[in-house]
Amino acid sequence: MGGFYSSERMTGVFSYESSEVDWCEDNYRHSEHVVEYFNTMSSLFFFIVSPIMLYLLHPYAKERNLAIHLVWVMMIFVGLFSAYFHMTLSFMGQMLDELSILWVLAVGYALWFPRRLFPSFVKDRATFSRLVLWITVITTVSSFVKPTANAYVLNCFGLHLLYSLGMEMRRCTDQKAVQLAKLSVGLWVLAISCWISDRFACSFWQRLNFCYLHGFWHIFIVMAVAYGSTLIAYLDANSEIPYSLPGLQYWPCDKWAIGLPHIVLKGTTKTGRAEYTAKYF
Template identity: 50%
Template sequence: MPSVFSYLSSEIDWCEGNFKRSAVIAEYYNTISNVSFFILSPALLYLNRQYCKQRTFPLYFVCALLVCVGIFSSYFHMTLSYVGQLLDELSILWALAAAYSFWYPKVYFPRCIKSRKHFFWLSGVITVVSTFLSFMKPALNAYVLNCIAFHLLYLTRKELKKCNDKRVHRTAKIMIMWWVLAITSWISDRWLCGLWQMINFPYFHSFWHVLIAMSLLYCCPLVIYFDVTYEMPSFKPKLEYWPSDSWPVAVPYVELEQSHKQC
């Protein structure tokens, strides 16, 4: 029986050919495309530094977990090992759990949850149980994790109904555009592999890594915006764009202004 650390011991094998461009990297482009996560975290921290000064721990912690996602995803695609697959998927699960724990609006808490502390415990229990369940049928883990995006889209829709800020709506639309492109790439690589191999272009999973990072680059400032609205009433959040509003492609970030006024 092969070791769980062995190359190709995972049930999952993406469309890109194995060891085509390197003797030690199973899926070359799927591995190197994870550099997007190493760029994402420092970009979020730098652009949203005003928020970090007020609430230091949440964004730093989530960004550290996103770096772990990049590390473990690189390891998985380099080896296609069973352990690599689980580390990749569990790092995503725990990053999502941390984001929910810190930023899930209190107005959506279950009625039995009376405080953020209780919600932390609920999130922790669910995450630990989900971690153990992930060992039962690892081939399904990626599908379950992707389904969480639909809940995030549902929450975004509910928040947008309360907000008339055009920049918020613009950012949400761009975030959804990147997510649609990302999930289309993921599904294409998973379900249409034969087609892409026929035309010698089996690289859509590497596109997924870059596109989902782009989606998160827009998602995180939105989450921060609503967190300031709910949790920091002495500030008014304002979405700005780097390097400039006039650029056709610009990255959003949150500035904090005194004298909060409801969106």
């Protein structure tokens, strides 16, 4: 009997609509197999942007740390789990969706958080990364206790990232980076506005027969991450590998000042690294 009950519970967390979360979009409107069709389809935007960003940031990652690719590899999983969640509205889909976002943030913290802002008891990035790992594991386990609080916790992390970014931008005089920061914050505000409006003003949007704001959140947040992570990576490159003379460009055309931002390394990296090491170490 105990084994049957356990199996039944496990099956339940994978069941359609087993999650307590239900977004504003009408359920099963376009397919009997997909609960929230537009929210599911908009999650595929992750699969478009992530491979492009992996390609664009490869020169920087190759020089700095190949582990940086983990951010956009994991963003592909965020898109996969988001699509699964909105297709089923299952409890397991919700947890996979939210926890994948948590781990993207954790990887970003471990790789990019400025060394000058480390807690006083942390002496190097390896120690800081282990600290972030332990906190993330504890948060992951704790999230199963109160799943509905996960989204709000994640947005709090986002606010802290914005604060840390603001602290770093005070030291930056590059006007192209300043412009990128404004675009990053603007996209994040637009994305979070869609999320909040869909969550708390659903009845208003239902009267207008426009219940797709959570889908637009997916699109705007991917772009916000592309802009924000590139800006953070650029600041990191200036701090950690200044000999490479990092610069900012936009793909597919830099003259447009729109599109997907990425880092170009203008310096001779091997020679520059040797000179930088000899000078400062």
